[in-house]
Amino acid sequence: MSRTGLEASGVTIGGARILDGKAVAAEVRAGVRARAQALIARGVQPGLAVVLVGEDPASQVYVRNKDKAAQEAGFSVRTLKLPAQTAQAELERVVRELNADRSVHGVLVQLPLPRGLDSERIVRALDPAKDVDGLHPENVAALVMGDARGLAPCTPAGCIELCDRAGVSLAGKRVTVVGRSLLVGKPLAFLALARDATVTVCHSKTSDLPAVCREADVLVAAVGRPELVRGSWIKPGAVVIDVGINRLDGGGLAGDVAFAEARAVAGWLTPVPGGVGPMTIAMLLSNTVLAAERAAGVSRA
Ligand code: GUN
Numbered sequence: 001m002s003r004t005g006l007e008a009s010g011v012t013i014g015g016a017r018i019l020d021g022k023a024v025a026a027e028v029r030a031g032v033r034a035r036a037q038a039l040i041a042r043g044v045q046p047g048l049a050v051v052l053v054g055e056d057p058a059s060q061v062y063v064r065n066k067d068k069a070a071q072e073a074g075f076s077v078r079t080l081k082l083p084a085q086t087a088q089a090e091l092e093r094v095v096r097e098l099n100a101d102r103s104v105h106g107v108l109v110q111l112p113l114p115r116g117l118d119s120e121r122i123v124r125a126l127d128p129a130k131d132v133d134g135l136h137p138e139n140v141a142a143l144v145m146g147d148a149r150g151l152a153p154c155t156p157a158g159c160i161e162l163c164d165r166a167g168v169s170l171a172g173k174r175v176t177v178v179g180r181s182l183l184v185g186k187p188l189a190f191l192a193l194a195r196d197a198t199v200t201v202c203h204s205k206t207s208d209l210p211a212v213c214r215e216a217d218v219l220v221a222a223v224g225r226p227e228l229v230r231g232s233w234i235k236p237g238a239v240v241i242d243v244g245i246n247r248l249d250g251g252g253l254a255g256d257v258a259f260a261e262a263r264a265v266a267g268w269l270t271p272v273p274g275g276v277g278p279m280t281i282a283m284l285l286s287n288t289v290l291a292a293e294r295a296a297g298v299s300r301a
Contacts, residue, residue, distance in 0.1 A: 015263060015264050015265060015266065015267070016240070016262065016263040016264075016265070016266040016267060016268060016269040017267065017268050017269070018268075018269060018270075018271055019162050019166055019239075019241070019268050019269065019270045019271075019275060020271075020274065020275075021158075021162060021270060021271075021274055021275040021276055021277065021278045021279045022274045022278045024161070024162055024165050024166075024278075024279065024282075025158075025278035025279050025281065025282035026278075027165065028161065028279070028282035028283070028285075028286060029069065029072070029073060029282050029285060031286075032073050032282070032285045032286055032289045033072075033073050033074055035289045035293065036073050036074040036075060036289055036292075037074060038298075039289070039292055039293065039296060039298070040074060042296065042298070044292060044295070044296045045074070045075065045076050045103075046073075046074070046075045046076070046105050046106075046288055046289050046291075046292035047075060047076045047077075047078070047101075047103045047104045047105050047106070047292070048066075048070045048075050048076075048077050048078070048104070048105070048106045048107075048108070048132070048284075048288045049077075049078045049079075049080065049098045049101075049104045049106070049107045049108070050063050050066055050067060050070075050077065050078070050079045050080070050108050050110065051079075051080045051082065051091075051094060051095070051098075051107070051108065051109045051110065052079065052080070052081050052082070052110045053082045053083075053084065053086050053091065053109075053110070053113055053114055053117065054082075054083070054084035054113070054114040055084065056112070056114075058247070059110045059111075059112075062110060063079060063110050065281060066108070066281055066284060067079050069281045069282075069284075069285060070284075070285060070288070073285045073289070075285070075288060075289075076103065078104065080094060082094070084114040086114075086117070088116075088117055088118060088121065088122075091109075091113075091117060091122055092121070092122065092125045095107065095109065095122060095125045095126055096125060098130070099125075099126065099127040099130060102295075104130065105130060105288055105291040105292035105295050106130055106132035106284075106287065106288035106291050106292075107126055107127070107130045107131065107132070108132055108133055108284065109122055109123070109126070109133075111183075123135045123136055124136065124137065128150075128151075129151075129291060129294065129295070130291060131151055132151060132154075132284055132287040132288050132291060133151075133153060133154065133284075133287075134150065134151045134152045134153035134154065134157070134187065134287065135153060135182065135183070138150070139151050139152070140182075140187070143187055143190045143191070144190055146190075146194050148301060149301075151287050151290070151291065152187065152191060152283075152287070153183060153184070153187045154279075154280045154281075154283040154284045154287065155183060155184050155188075155222075155243060155276060155279075155280045155283075156184055156187045156188035156191050157187075157191065157283040157286075157287075158276055158279025158280050158282065158283045159188060159191075159220060159241050159243065159276060159279070160188075160191050160192070160195065161279060161282075161283065162241070162270065162275075162276070162279055163218070163239065163241075166268060168218070168239050168268065169195075170192055170195035170196065170197040170218060171195060171196040171197065172196060172197070172198070173197050173198070173217040173218050174197070174198050174200065174215055174216050174217045174218070175189075175192040175197040175198065175199050175200070175216065175217070175218040175220065176199075176200045176201075176202060176212060176213055176215065176216035176218070176219050176220070177189050177192070177199065177200070177201050177202065177220045177222060178202045178203075178209070178213065178219070178220065178221045178222060178223050178228070178229065178256070179202075179203065179220075179221070179222035179223040179224075179243070180201050180202075180203045181222065184222040184243055185201060185203075185222050186201070188220060188222070189201050192218075197218070200212060200215075200216070209233075210230070210232065210233040213229065213233040213234065214233060214234070214235050215235065216234075216235060216238055217235070217238055217239065218238065218239040218240075218241070219233075219234060219235075219238055219239070219240050219241070220241045220243060221240070221241070221242050221243060221244055221255070221256035221257050222243035222244065222256065223244065223256055224244055224246060224256065225244070225246070225256055226244065226246040226248065226254035226255070226256065227254055227255070227256070227257065227258040227259075228244075228256050228257075229242075229256055229257040229258065229262070230258050230261055231258060231260075231261025231262050231264055231265045232261075234262055234265045234266050235265075236265055236266075236267075237266070237267035238265075238266055238267060238268075239266070239267060239268040239269075240257055240262050240266040240268065240269045240270070241270050241275070241276060242255035242256055242257040242259075242262075242269070242270050242271075242272050242275055242276065243255075243256065243276050244256030244257070244272060245272060245273070245277060253272055253273055254272065255270075255271075255272030255275075257269075257272075259271065259272070
């Protein structure tokens with residue numbers, strides 16, 4: 001893995017070096033663009049379909065950003081906007097239609113879905129080979145089995161990529177993940193395990209959470225609680241990855257980590273915004289180009 005991008009952009013603030021997700025994501029996206037060009041030269045343009053149901057404002061922003069990034073990568077992008085009242089059967093029909101469309105290599109149904117829609121059944125309706133979110137049970141099984149033929153969820157894959165490109169090896173390290181969601185906490189635990197880390201997963205019932213966190217060489221916060229992780233929870237020199245994107249009532253964003261406190265203690269730290277967030281989109285593009293390469297029979301992965 002290249003270390004140059006991060007080292008070139010590595011900024012030191014206080015004690016911690018900043019893991020600049022924006023710079024690393026730009027590096028990943030440039031690689032994806034080159035792979036897309038190579039496919040286009042063979043007559044295959046990577047295609048991404050994004051399905052947005054309803055009008056959740058945060059989801060609208062995420063979908064717009066994904067659409068724009070995919071276009072910049074040279075993909076064909078189809079964004080389907082469906083009303084919040086869409087029936088389960090209709091949404092499943094749309095998914096099946098995209099599964100059958102050979103010009104579409106990746107399908108993403110933005111979550112959460114409006115009330116009344118069963119997201120698990122929608123995810124199961126996806127063709128696993130096009131499930132660029134890595135949420136289909138077949139891809140979850142591949143992740144648990146350490147089978148590289150699956151597609152890994154984008155946010156945890158982005159955390160791992162960020163470490164790789166910073167030259168942070170996980171082998172033999174104590175990686176502690178705060179949060180056990182299907183989208184981040186659980187898959188991240190398995191990705192870290194596949195890198196030979198010793199993994200601890202914490203949650204709301206973990207006793208003495210600060211003490212458990214203090215043991216971590218690499219601490220990942222993915223709970224969605226603004227500034228839950230304090231500086232006193234961090235082992236000096238630890239790598240701290242903040243997955244939280246919390247919208248504050250008074251406006252602005254906060255991570256799950258108290259940034260100012262953490263930067264005085266940590267060795268490496270991701271900012272919010274500009275840390276894990278940009279990596280999520282970069283890994284979505286990476287999964288989509290990989291799915292397109294596989295469909296075209298030119299992938300070695
Ligand atoms: N909502 C929040 N994060 C994600 C994501 O990674 N994928 C999808 N489909 N929806 C999300």
